[in-house]
Amino acid sequence: MSLLRVSMMLAGLAVLAGCATPLEQCLYAAERDQREISRELDERRGNLQRGFRIERVLTPVMESGFCVNAEGVLEPCMRWEHETRETHHRINPELEAERIALLERQLAREDGRVAQAAATCRATYPAE
Template identity: 30%
Template sequence: MKHFAILPALALIAACATPQEQCINTASNEVRNIRTGISTAQGNIARGYAIFKSRESYEVVDVCYDKDKKPYTCYNTEYRTIESPVSINVAEERRKLANLKKRLPAATRLMNKSVASCRVQFPE
């Protein structure tokens, strides 16, 4: 649930970013995604299983107020994140990790060139 609450805040921050910051953020996406994948794969290998996250809604009893400010019982929908273990093929996860680590240097070089280009294109 924490991740879902962060998304609107990130959208607001992105909307307030300067053109240079937006360009750099876009240029950094691939490296960020690869690093996230590496971290996830390492965690999965260390645990021996992956973690599947799902969002589940549930109803809670609450007190609401009508237009005359009279209280009445109502139901509100709230959400929680459920984490479940999922079996993985550890050998396949190791291959995926090796591939991600192999892709990282080239992606980092491309990111560095793109960030330099962003700084030239959008000086601050």
């Protein structure tokens, strides 16, 4: 999982923890693995359709621009920015199809587990 994806998930959790009800937090936690499997399944299906996997890396690059100095005046400067670079990797279509089939089976099992966990959440935290 990329660092960007992890930081986005953590930011989402921080927001969720701040304003979500206990029932919503419980349901969100119960569905975590299901969401992860679904994301990977979507990615793998895209890989198979394209014929290659895309690796995205956030890369620091030095760029020229304008900065505000101590007196509040704009002046030319160099600063670090980040850009996403993509690298394409060939895949083995047969292995990718096998992985997709495995993920589909895992997702079907997870759907049943999530239904049970959601029922437990609703029993523990009745409608508020």
